Amino acid sequence: MSLLRKLMVLGRGRRGADGKRSRRSEETSRGSGLGEREIPARIDSIEAEIKSLFGERNSDVIMRRVDLWTCPEVHGLLFYIEGLTDRATINAFGLEALMHGERGPVTSPLPRDPKLLVELIISHLLPAGQVSAVDDLNKVVEKVLTGEAALFIQDTRQAILFEAKGWEHRTVGEPSTEKTLRGPRESFTEVLRTNTALVRRRLKTPDLRFDGTRVGVRSKTDVVVVYIEGITDPQLVEEVKMRIASIDTDIAGDSGIIEEFIEDSPASPFPQMQYTERPDRFCAGISEGLVGIIVDTSPFALMAPANLPTFFQSAEDFYDRFPFAGTLRSLRYVAGLLALTFPAFYVAIATHHQEMLPTSLALAIAGSHLSVPFPTIVEALLMELALELIRESAVRMPDPVGQTMGFVGALLLGDAAVSAGLVSPIMVIVVAVTGLASFSIPHYSVSLAVRLLRFPLLLLASWTGLFGLTAGLVAIVLHLSGLTSLGVPYLQPLLHTGDLFKDVLWRAPVFKHRLRPGFPRPQDRVRQGSSNRQWARDDQDKEEGADGENRVRE
Numbered sequence: 001m002s003l004l005r006k007l008m009v010l011g012r013g014r015r016g017a018d019g020k021r022s023r024r025s026e027e028t029s030r031g032s033g034l035g036e037r038e039i040p041a042r043i044d045s046i047e048a049e050i051k052s053l054f055g056e057r058n059s060d061v062i063m064r065r066v067d068l069w070t071c072p073e074v075h076g077l078l079f080y081i082e083g084l085t086d087r088a089t090i091n092a093f094g095l096e097a098l099m100h101g102e103r104g105p106v107t108s109p110l111p112r113d114p115k116l117l118v119e120l121i122i123s124h125l126l127p128a129g130q131v132s133a134v135d136d137l138n139k140v141v142e143k144v145l146t147g148e149a150a151l152f153i154q155d156t157r158q159a160i161l162f163e164a165k166g167w168e169h170r171t172v173g174e175p176s177t178e179k180t181l182r183g184p185r186e187s188f189t190e191v192l193r194t195n196t197a198l199v200r201r202r203l204k205t206p207d208l209r210f211d212g213t214r215v216g217v218r219s220k221t222d223v224v225v226v227y228i229e230g231i232t233d234p235q236l237v238e239e240v241k242m243r244i245a246s247i248d249t250d251i252a253g254d255s256g257i258i259e260e261f262i263e264d265s266p267a268s269p270f271p272q273m274q275y276t277e278r279p280d281r282f283c284a285g286i287s288e289g290l291v292g293i294i295v296d297t298s299p300f301a302l303m304a305p306a307n308l309p310t311f312f313q314s315a316e317d318f319y320d321r322f323p324f325a326g327t328l329r330s331l332r333y334v335a336g337l338l339a340l341t342f343p344a345f346y347v348a349i350a351t352h353h354q355e356m357l358p359t360s361l362a363l364a365i366a367g368s369h370l371s372v373p374f375p376t377i378v379e380a381l382l383m384e385l386a387l388e389l390i391r392e393s394a395v396r397m398p399d400p401v402g403q404t405m406g407f408v409g410a411l412l413l414g415d416a417a418v419s420a421g422l423v424s425p426i427m428v429i430v431v432a433v434t435g436l437a438s439f440s441i442p443h444y445s446v447s448l449a450v451r452l453l454r455f456p457l458l459l460l461a462s463w464t465g466l467f468g469l470t471a472g473l474v475a476i477v478l479h480l481s482g483l484t485s486l487g488v489p490y491l492q493p494l495l496h497t498g499d500l501f502k503d504v505l506w507r508a509p510v511f512k513h514r515l516r517p518g519f520p521r522p523q524d525r526v527r528q529g530s531s532n533r534q535w536a537r538d539d540q541d542k543e544e545g546a547d548g549e550n551r552v553r554e
Contacts, residue, residue, distance in 0.1 A: 037137040039157045043077050046137075046152050050079060053141060066098050066151075068125065074117070079140075079159075080149040086166020093128045093162060094149055114156035121153065121160060128162035135159075142220065170299075172198070175277050177444065180316040187277045192222050192296035198279040199226065199294075203286065207231075210294075213244060216252040223258065226282075226292035226301075233289065233521040239486055240291045240304065255295040255302050264484045269449040272485040274303040274310060281315045289522030291486075305485035305520055309493045309504045311446040312336065317507050326506040333505065335440035338433065339450045343380050344461035344469050346430045350376045352465030368424035377462035379423050383431040384454065386413055391435075492519045 040046050047063055054061045060082045068074040078094055118133050134140055140150045140159045147165030152158075172194065175187040188195045196210055211225045223244060227237050243262035252258060255275060263272040274290075276282050277299050285303040286292050293302040312332045317325040350369075354362050372379060390413065414432070417423045434454075441447040453476060460468030483490035493504050496518070502508045503517070511532040515525045 036139075039135060039137050039140070039152065039159060041155050041157055043075055043152065043154055046077055049137060050141075064095070066095065068098050068121070068153075075154040077152040078149065079144060079152065080164060081144055081147070084145070084147040084167050085149055085164040089128075089164040089166060090149060093126060093164065094151070098125055098151070114153075114158065118153060118156055118158050118160060121151075126151075126160065126162055128164070130163040132161050133158050134161055145220070146222075169194070178276060178278050178281070178315060178442070180314065180319065183315055183319040184278070184280045186279055188279060188282075188294075188299045188301055190297050190299055192224065192294060195279070195294050195301065196224065196226075199283055199286075199292075202279060202283040203228070208286075211237075211241065213241070215244060215247050215249070215258065217248070217250050219251040219253055221252045222296040223252075224294045226286055226294060228286055228289075231287070231289050231516075231522050231524050232291060233523060236289075236291050236305070236486055236520065240293065244293075252295070253297055255293065255298040255300045258293060258295055259302055264486065268479070268483055269452050270308070270480065270483060270490070271311070271443075271445040271449070272304070272306055272483065272490070274306045274443075275300045275445070276303065277301070278315055284315075284318070287527075288516050289520035291520075305488035307485065307488070307490050307493050307519060308480060311443040312441065314442040318510065322507050322509045326508070329507055330505060332440055332442065335437040336446075336450060339438035339441065339447075340454060341457060341469065341473070342434045342437070343384060343430055343454060344457040344472075345466075346427075347376050347380050347458055348461035348465040348469050351462055365424075365426055368426050371421040372424050373421070375462075376427075377458065379427050380431075380458055380462075381455075383417070383423055383427055384434075384458070386417075387431055387435050388451065488519050488521075493517065 037049075040049060043065065050061070050063060062078075062080050062082050064078040066076045066078055068076055076098065078090075078098075080090060080094075122131050122133065134143070134150075135158050137159075140161065143161050144150050147167060148161050149164040151160040151162070153160070169191045170189050172186050172189055174185045178187075186198060188198065200208065205228065207229045209225075209227050209229055211227075213223050213225070214220045215223050225237065225240055225244070240262070244258065247258070247261045249257075249261070252261075259271075259273050259275065260266055265272065274285065276285075282292055282301050282303065290303045290305070293304070295301075312329065314329075314332075317329055320328075349356060350365055354365075357365070369376070374382070414428045418425050418428060438447050438450055441450065453472075457469060457472045460472045462468075464471075480490050489495075493499060499517075500506070503513060511528070514528045514530065516522045516527045518525070
């Protein structure tokens with residue numbers, strides 16, 4: 001199947017039997033700047049070429065003519081984009097170094113060979129750390145649009161590129177969607193190199209790999225595939241690279257767009273890739289054999305393959321002691337089940353299976369419905385839709401107003417609905433418990449899937465009671481059983497009973513996690529040595545030996 005997919009990708013955009021290319025292929029070729037464009041020899045021609053590409057009125061496109069402090073003087077053109085470059089770097093490494101210099105003018109004759117002249121300027125005039133010579137104008141434009149500066153030299157047909165990136169960006173702050181009480185407080189930002197540096201700080205190994213590529217015909221977004229050589233399965237890495245290389249779109253400005261292009265089943269409500277803004281969680285996944293994807297301009301990194309249990313794990317699970325972390329993780333599974341089935345279960349019982357309730361509870365439910373003019377299913381749908389409207393409006397409002405609106409809106413709406421006789425008090429309790437349970441799911445994408453599937457389960461429960469609810473749950477389980485992430489089964493960790501209470505349903509002590517999870521097929525399964533807590537075993541052996549001696553004496 002993988003070979004067939006590769007052949008299909010390679011076959012995209014090829015010419016047909018008549019030798020004509022598709023309109024999309026022509027646009028891709030034109031927009032991506034494929035093919036080389038020779039750099040003119042004269043500075044005037046270079047300036048005209050750049051103006052033809054960027055237009056006459058782009059105020060952020062800077063072309064500064066310079067005369068290099070050589071003898072005789074050499075004419076040049078400095079080309080950069082204001083806002084993408086650092087002004088101090090341009091002045092110090094570009095203008096000052098080229099036009100003034102700390103020494104007197106060079107009195108020895110300059111080499112006439114253009115290549116030797118460029119090498120002389122690179123080695124003696126430009127103090128920048130990253131400098132390279134390019135003879136393709138399209139490549140120059142591509143690099144300048146990423147924040148570099150270009151220096152064209154008269155009659156050389158080459159451009160000297162040097163590092164000058166310095167755009168405005170958000171500093172490293174606290175995670176906003178994955179908050180923890182204990183653990184690191186750093187989060188990814190929208191700058192690619194800041195994110196890779198955060199990963200390097202935590203994984204100080206030369207085996208860490210950042211394989212870069214670009215996605216987007218117009219945006220040319222930098223995308224980095226992250227993995228640890230010797231741990232991550234090479235087939236997974238190649239599969240991710242192949243899927244990213246097959247993306248053919250104009251703009252890919254966020255990791256969510258990349259995720260939708262490369263996931264196995266886009267129509268499924270369940271996510272097949274993890275996303276995180278926490279570098280510590282990202283590094284933990286990479287060290288287990290997962291493949292990471294970092295996208296420039298996106299503060300969320302992707303990890304694959306994913307499975308259902310990973311979405312119920314929080315970063316705090318590994319920072320708290322295992323008795324508390326394991327209990328809270330198990331509570332999240334219960335909360336997820338409640339968020340999915342509680343309203344449908346109540347509707348099924350209240351509509352079709354009243355005989356299953358104790359008499360007092362059945363009378364209480366019946367009494368609360370006397371003043372309600374709607375059937376139970378309509379009542380549940382109204383409250384669920386109202387809860388979703390409150391959630392959505394609270395998210396879209398500014399943070400201080402959104403939090404207040406969420407609490408006050410829920411209280412006022414529930415009280416007003418009960419007072420008006422539109423819903424029963426028991427239904428308000430059911431919806432409130434369901435909302436609290438959905439908030440306990442750590443990952444927002446899974447919470448969205450649960451909220452979406454709650455409505456068809458409600459309709460099935462109102463139609464045939466518990467039989468419809470059971471049929472809906474069976475259909476969800478069957479769907480999850482056939483779901484894959486990069487070809488890895490979605491429920492694979494649940495099939496290994498030995499690991500259920502080690503790092504799936506429960507979190508065992510950290511020193512017992514000797515092996516890495518098996519679902520990403522890591523090349524090196526051993527994560528820890530066998531000598532951990534040897535001092536505790538030695539003390540236990542001493543105590544057992546002392547007890548034995550005491551028994552012998554007795």
